Amino acid sequence: MAERPEDLNLPNAVITRIIKEALPDGVNISKEARSAISRAASVFVLYATSCANNFAMKGKRKTLNASDVLSAMEEMEFQRFVTPLKEALEAYRREQKGKKEASEQKKKDKDKKTDSEDQDKSRDEDNDEDEERLEEEEQNEEEELDN
C-alpha cells in the first residue's frame, strides 16, 4: 500500500490546525506548503525514531523509551524541544496514572457491588422462609381463638 514510509502522512486537518495556531491571525497557507509541512513532519518522526533507536541499542534495550527520544532531540539539534517535551511527558504520566486508578476504582466498585447484591439475594430467601412460618402460626392462632 504505502510506497515509502514518508507516505504515511499525519492527518491534514490536525496539521493545518497546528500551523494556523502557530501563525498570526489572517495568515494563510497554500495547499502545497501544507502538504510539504505534513510530509516534513513524517520525515521528522522517522528521523527521530532512527536516532532514538540508536540510543536504545546503545543501552542494549529493544524497546524505545521516552529518554531515548529526548536524547534523539538533542542529537538532532532540537534542544529547544527538550524542556516542553519533558513537561508534556510529566502531564501525560499523570493522566495515565489517573486513568489507571480510575479504571481500577471502577473495577473495585463493580466487584463490591456484585458481592453485596449476592448477600441481599440470600437474605431475601431467608425472609421468605420466615414469612411462611409466620403465616402458619397466625392461622393456628386464629383457629384457637375461634374455639
Added chain:
Amino acid sequence: MAAAAAAAAAAGSGTPREEEGPGGEAAAPQPQAPTSAPGARLSRLPLARVKALVKADPDVTLAGQEAIFILARAAELFVETIAKDAYCCAQQGKRKTLQRRDLDNAIEAVDEFAFLEGTLD
C-alpha cells in the same frame, strides 16, 4: 417475595456497568481533550499514526507508549517551528499566504532542517 428476588437478580447480572473504552493500553486514535493549562496540552496528533511511522523503521523492534507520545508531541512542536520559520520568509515578501518556496527557503536557511533536504519532492 419471589418476584422481588427475581428483579434483584435481573438488575445485578443483566447489563454490564459502563463499558470501558477498548483497551486503555492500546494507542487509540482519538484526539486528546485539551487540559486547562495551555502548556500542558497533550498531543493532538493521533498516536496510532505516529506508531505506524515508528514501526515503518525496520530496525525498530518495540516502542513504549511514552516514546510514541513524545514523538507525537515533538512532531507538533516541529510543525509549529517550521511554520513560523517559513512565515518569516513570506513576511519578507510581504505576503500573507505561506507558499511552498517559503518552506524551501527555511529548510535551506536553518541548520536543524538540513535532514529535510531532498525528502520533500
